[in-house]
Amino acid sequence: MALGGASGVPAVVMAAGKNAGLRFLEFYTANIRNPNTRRAYHRACLEFFRWCGSGGLALDRIGPVHVAANIEKLPKDLSRPSVKQALAAVRMLFDWLVAGQVVPSNPAASVAGRATRRKRALLAAKAAPPAAVRDLGPGGRDWRPGGSCGPRMAAFAARRFRGAGREEAVFKPVPRRA
Numbered sequence: 001m002a003l004g005g006a007s008g009v010p011a012v013v014m015a016a017g018k019n020a021g022l023r024f025l026e027f028y029t030a031n032i033r034n035p036n037t038r039r040a041y042h043r044a045c046l047e048f049f050r051w052c053g054s055g056g057l058a059l060d061r062i063g064p065v066h067v068a069a070n071i072e073k074l075p076k077d078l079s080r081p082s083v084k085q086a087l088a089a090v091r092m093l094f095d096w097l098v099a100g101q102v103v104p105s106n107p108a109a110s111v112a113g114r115a116t117r118r119k120r121a122l123l124a125a126k127a128a129p130p131a132a133v134r135d136l137g138p139g140g141r142d143w144r145p146g147g148s149c150g151p152r153m154a155a156f157a158a159r160r161f162r163g164a165g166r167e168e169a170v171f172k173p174v175p176r177r178a
Contacts, residue, residue, distance in 0.1 A: 010053065012049045012057065028042055041093070048067075052066065059102070067087075067090060071113065083113055091108040
């Protein structure tokens, strides 16, 4: 693995002391077994510390605002999972540094990544209470199965309010009687 700097540790981490540099190297060798994950996390953390170094930040001065600003400055053409992976790498590294008593707290712990489609659907589902499903229809229609709207509209309401692709789990379609 090609590491930055003469000793393989970013300058921001080296400035925090020998223990910080050792913990940085241990994170990649002892904590992450998959070589592809190790490379991806290493690249993300090096980029983060390069950005911190360009702003003159010391390791103990990095806060949630700095982590969030770094995540926001990532290129917009990166996929959401790539951005989440970069945040996960920084978060895990700081967890490792906290466990080694290099920094007092994890500044990345409270930073939220960009929501994926599935997560946005789940968040929208949590925002709508079950009573809202009953009261949506024009003229006071009941959108539950067996209500006045029918099974197709009930399935639509389930999809809208319970998350995409979960209609079968929430409302079992009822066959119409002739």
